[in-house]
Amino acid sequence: MPRVDAGLTGEQRRVLLSAESGLRDLPWRRTRDPWSVLVAEVMLQQTQVARAEHRWVAFLKRFPTTAACAEAPLSELLEEWAGLGYPRRARNLQLTAIQVESNGGVIPNRLEDLLTLPGVGPYTARAVLAFAFEEDAAIVDTNLGRILARRAGRPLGRAEAQAQADAWLPSGQSWAWNQALLDIGALRCRPQAPVCTGCPVRRTCAWARASWPAPDPAAGSAAVSTRQAKFEGSARQARGRLLRAAQQGAVSPEGLSAAAGLEGQADAQARARAVADSLVSDGLLERDGASNWVISGTTPNP
DNA sequence: TAAACGTGGGC
DNA sequence: TGCCCACGTTT
Missing domain, CATH: 1.10.10 (Arc Repressor Mutant, subunit A)
Known part of the structure; x- marks a missing residue:
């Protein structure tokens, strides 16, 4: 584990310190296996942590490798996916496993290659880089999108949010940095009633420094999830x-x-x-x- | 009940 | 390029 040390801004040091003092204990945080990480990240697309936790364990028990997933009948994947929603994620996961198997069975460790995999977009590709390969890559999901917009004090566009995330990332600390910000986003910089007291980003957060003026800069900012069309009857x-x-x-x-x-x-x-x-x-x-x-x-x- | 750790296709 | 929309289920 690299030591949190010099060469960092005070803000970066505080964020990394928050990771050292304790991230949520989530099962996928204990592995660096690329397939396991990929399954977790796909499962977490539009599915809450609490619902994905035990399903991730069961899925990997049944499909421990890309080879196992590639060879299985789709019906078996769907059994393991039942109740998680968006079943085409399971289909894409299998297509990805098949594609990986046809390329030597190794999950790629370059952004451009990861992005060619079905169901792997800007978020998931960078999550695999950061969480499996521990390479410098800044993830931008709904949590990061919210943090970045509030910190900037205004809604951000997609490219702008990614550029700010890239610039913010401390080199060589990608795993801890991204995990820390996910927890800060989920537990502190929440959509409603953010808990700014003690937040490691507070001193540099434009929205907090301005005393949280309405509207919330996260509203309508890039990557921040929005309400869906009515489900009943859809x-x-x-x-x-x-x-x-x-x-x-x-x-x-x-x-x-x-x-x-x-x-x-x-x-x-x-x-x-x-x-x-x-x-x-x-x-x-x-x-x-x-x-x-x-x-x-x-x-x-x- | 509204919200939840995105991607891909269309314009 | 970038914005809008469809895409499921649970708590």
Whole structure:
């Protein structure tokens, strides 16, 4: 563990000290295995820490390597993913495992290569660099986006936020630095009622120094999550229902509307078909020999 | 109940 | 390039 020492600003020293004095004890913080880190980061895309913790352990127990994940039937991945939401993340994870296997079985350690992997974007690529390879890379997720905007005292654009994060990162301390800021974002620099007392960033935080004037600079700033469209009655809801139904067994053309939970609604057939098509586009469903919808890669009943 | 440790496609 | 939108489920 590198010592927190000279060459750093006082602010950088304080942030790193906060990591030394104790980060949250999360299971993925105990590994540097690239596949394990990648699975964690994909799982944490739009899923809260509390819900991902035990699922990450179970997923890796079943698919400990990219080879194991690449070879498994998609239906098995979806079983392990059930309840986490956004199942195309599981599909992309498998496509990534397949791509890695076809390239020698080694997860890349360069940003541009990581970005070619399905489901790996600017955040996840840098998280793998920082948390698996301990290379200098500044992550910008909703937590960092919030911290950066408040510190700047104004909403930031995407490139601007990334540039500030890059400039802020102390060289050679990428792992601890990024983990520290994730905890500061989640526990202190929260969306509502931030806990600024004792915050290592407070002295350089423009928003705090100005006594938190409205509006919150994080609102509308890059990478900061925003409210979603209504879920009830949405295509997303129908997708979830149809995929769950297909996991129980092949869905016939006649049973499609009911499986998607759209029975009795106007344009039920057309809507259900559109929902099925979107799942096919994502590589989650396919048609079998009898035109039933089944999980991709599964064999129809003889 | 609103919010939760993003990515990819379209314009 | 950059903004908008779709994408699931749980507590």
